[in-house]
Amino acid sequence: MSGAPDEFDLIAQLFAPLSASYPGAFNLTDDAALMDVPPGRQVVLTMDAMVAGVHFFADDPADLIARKLVRVNLSDLAAKGAVPFAVMLAAAFPQGIEAEWLRAFADGLGQDVAEFSIALIGGDTVSTPGPLTLSLTAFGHVPTGRALLRSGARAGDLIWLSGSLGDSALGLRARQGQLTDLNPLHRDFLIHRYLLPQPRVALGPALIGVASAGMDISDGLVQDLGHLARQSGLAAEIRLADLPLSVAARTATENNNSWLACILGGGDDYEIAFTADPAQTQRIRQLADDSGVALSAIGQMTAGQGVAVMDRQGKAMEVAQRGWRHFSNAGEQP
Amino acid sequence: MSGAPDEFDLIAQLFAPLSASYPGAFNLTDDAALMDVPPGRQVVLTMDAMVAGVHFFADDPADLIARKLVRVNLSDLAAKGAVPFAVMLAAAFPQGIEAEWLRAFADGLGQDVAEFSIALIGGDTVSTPGPLTLSLTAFGHVPTGRALLRSGARAGDLIWLSGSLGDSALGLRARQGQLTDLNPLHRDFLIHRYLLPQPRVALGPALIGVASAGMDISDGLVQDLGHLARQSGLAAEIRLADLPLSVAARTATENNNSWLACILGGGDDYEIAFTADPAQTQRIRQLADDSGVALSAIGQMTAGQGVAVMDRQGKAMEVAQRGWRHFSNAGEQP
Structure with a gap:
């Protein structure tokens, strides 16, 4: 040398x-x-x-x-x-x-x-x-043998989500100069969530023995739940009203309802979606308290296939944006 | 979806x-x-x-x-x-x-x-x-605990090399339109060695308990032996006359001696260089017979540091090209 x-x-x-x-x-x-x-x-x-x-x-x-x-x-x-x-x-x-x-x-x-x-x-x-x-x-x-897979969900299991949904997708739009009607501090919060996701490393291992299936929603909630549902041979039904939104994201949708599609399908959220028997609910609420990570029940696994999003009136919504696919949509981001 | x-x-x-x-x-x-x-x-x-x-x-x-x-x-x-x-x-x-x-x-x-x-x-x-x-x-x-590391060589160990040296570096030059004085079949052989290296997957595991240190020479013989020598706290001395050259590579150097630097330093050879106590020589020759991979003793580990290449008269050569470093030399290849 x-x-x-x-x-x-x-x-x-x-x-x-x-x-x-x-x-x-x-x-x-x-x-x-x-x-x-x-x-x-x-x-x-x-x-x-x-x-x-x-x-x-x-x-x-x-x-x-x-x-x-x-x-x-x-x-x-x-x-x-x-x-x-x-x-x-x-x-x-x-x-x-x-x-x-x-x-x-x-x-x-x-x-x-x-x-x-x-x-x-x-x-x-x-x-x-x-x-x-x-x-x-x-x-x-x-x-050994205890990992949370996509395929472990059972009909009747509740669907849970960590943290809040859609901040990163909105943060990207804010980074691109959109969402100018938001409070600058809300914009900063969203951009930070986009730039520096917080992986749920303490929560994940604590879900073993509690959750039946798990994945992160890096490609968008609806698309990723679709994978989980398909691998488990089931359908997933989620309720719009129960989706956990940050104040910033909630304000964005209140200002302009069209941001909802971005939140549901946007991706780049590094939160954990998992399913669990309803009998685990008390234990999950305790986990949320212990870990300091919000855990929200957002829906249920049912017989059938696909992902349905129910609006506040309990009617199935049309969800146009089915998630972020890096390859074919490469032109969309930056 | x-x-x-x-x-x-x-x-x-x-x-x-x-x-x-x-x-x-x-x-x-x-x-x-x-x-x-x-x-x-x-x-x-x-x-x-x-x-x-x-x-x-x-x-x-x-x-x-x-x-x-x-x-x-x-x-x-x-x-x-x-x-x-x-x-x-x-x-x-x-x-x-x-x-x-x-x-x-x-x-x-x-x-x-x-x-x-x-x-x-x-x-x-x-x-x-x-x-x-x-x-x-x-x-x-x-x-467990038996992997061949760069750091295991001892003074007095022989240095061995699998296969033949420099074919890939010459193959790259042939691919780039050089070496036109070679027989087309020799050119094809070298280009094939460049495009489709043959990893020594059967030989490697057989060297456990036989070799004291090992690495592949993907960055060039002299540079890679330099790493092995440094990690083992020793020097490496190799003899030009004992380097295994294919007929194609030997012909290239006979036609034009300047190809020697390319062979010594060129890299992209996926052959194994290893060191072994001289007492293992018989066993290594048997391994070569069993695996069908040529194994050549090309030098020895000694006290000191660095890599010396001895010419046919036993004099240390100047080796100009010390190996392929992808990063700073990126402009050189293709």
């Missing part, structure tokens, strides 16, 4: 400390990592990719890009009931990327590695003539 | 069968996968990314792009002594990519999933306005 430090050396310097808590990562000096799994536990794996100009704005702050990438993946693990412990990062950085940007990116990554008690255990860094392209593989563990 | 089948549906159709052998992949219908690890084994993980125009030509056949991606990762696992069992794929496909191209890509993936008895257990598909960008996370397992 010879020559002046270059971007690779800088990245190695910046990333190596993020692996320190994980001996099997060898300080990122080997070309592979070793992973041990605690007895009685299974590994839960997920992998999400993000592209500048498609999933985030190229000029979003570098630390927040890194943190959103981590959080989007940890949200998937939480929805399975898994305790996260490690991530691997593949990053294609645009040619000529600046050291300052890389430092901020590594800082953001480090912040979330610390906040969620995980380690960066490996990955790959390459150069691209195209936009910044990131993919993260995230690892968690669950008691 | 509604609407006509789009690229996402097509991809789901094409990829789901590749997960069939792995129950924890849920036919790719969940947003996470579950992994069990056999008792007494550790998971070995690696992740490699590839970008069109940087790591391969955008017009390379789609099936070969997929297969090279798989093989590059399996090579890393083999060099650790791991038995591969699963991969996860994050793919950013250019907007408007054609169904025919996607089918060929999935075919290639499926061919290698079958050939190496692995499963596609998850991943993510997104759209990009930029070049095709792929990252693969690959999983293997080894007996």
Whole structure:
């Protein structure tokens, strides 16, 4: 090895400390990592990719890009009931990327590695003539055989949702200069929810033994419940009046009712939707109190198929926007 | 869910069968996968990314792009002594990519999933306005505590290399229209070695208990041996005369000696370099016979640091090209 430090050396310097808590990562000096799994536990794996100009704005702050990438993946693990412990990062950085940007990116990554008690255990860094392209593989563990799957719901189960719905989809619109009739503090709240989702990492593992099925609603409530319903061989019926909206989102819909479609189908919400036997209701309310995460019963699983949204009069609504599909709708976002 | 089948549906159709052998992949219908690890084994993980125009030509056949991606990762696992069992794929496909191209890509993936008895257990598909960008996370397992690391070499160990050296680097040059003085069949051989590397998946696990350290030489022999030497706190000395060259590569250097630098530093060779106590020599020769993979002793680990290449007269050579660094040299390839 010879020559002046270059971007690779800088990245190695910046990333190596993020692996320190994980001996099997060898300080990122080997070309592979070793992973041990605690007895009685299974590994839960997920992998999400993000592209500048498609999933985030190229000029979003570098630390927040890194943190959103981590959080989007940890949200998937939480929805399975898994305790996260490690991530691997593949990053294609645009040619000529600046050291300052890389430092901020590594800082953001480090912040979330610390906040969620995980380690960066490996990955790959390459150069691209195209936009910044990131993919993260995230690892968690669950008691063997107990993970929350999409397929576990039973007819009669209640449908629950964590947190509030639609903030991120509205935050994106606010970021794009829409929703100007909102209070600036409400706009800031929505934009923050868009930029820095809060994965429900404490709630997820607590749902094991309580929930019958779970997933995060990253692609939009209606579309994602559709997946859960189909995998469980059932239909899902949700009630508009019971959907948990933040004050900001509620104000937006009061100002202009057309934002409702965006809330129902918008996606990029990293909240957990789960189903549970009605007999679990008391325990779930207790979980909400314990975790400080609001949990709202928003509907019920029934025989049949598809997702129905009932309006305040109990009539099935037409839901036009069925969710965010990154691929074919790529032109829509940023 | 509604609407006509789009690229996402097509991809789901094409990829789901590749997960069939792995129950924890849920036919790719969940947003996470579950992994069990056999008792007494550790998971070995690696992740490699590839970008069109940087790591391969955008017009390379789609099936070969997929297969090279798989093989590059399996090579890393083999060099650790791991038995591969699963991969996860994050793919950013250019907007408007054609169904025919996607089918060929999935075919290639499926061919290698079958050939190496692995499963596609998850991943993510997104759209990009930029070049095709792929990252693969690959999983293997080894007996706990027995993986071949970069750091295990001891002074006096012999350095061994599988297969032949430099074919891929020369194949890239042939692909770019150079090496026109070679026999067309030799050119085809080199280009094939560049396009479709052969990971040493049978050899790798057989090296456990035989080799003291191992890695693949994807970044070039001299650079990669430099990593191994540094992680082991030693120097590596290799003898030019003992480097295994294919007839095609040997002919190229006989025609023009300057190709030697390309062979020593070129990279993209997915061969295993490993170190072993001289007492293992007989066993290693037997392994070569059993596996049908040539294994050549090319040098020795010694006290000190760095990598020295000895010429046919036993004098240390100047090696100008110290290996392929994707990031800072991105302009060099395609």
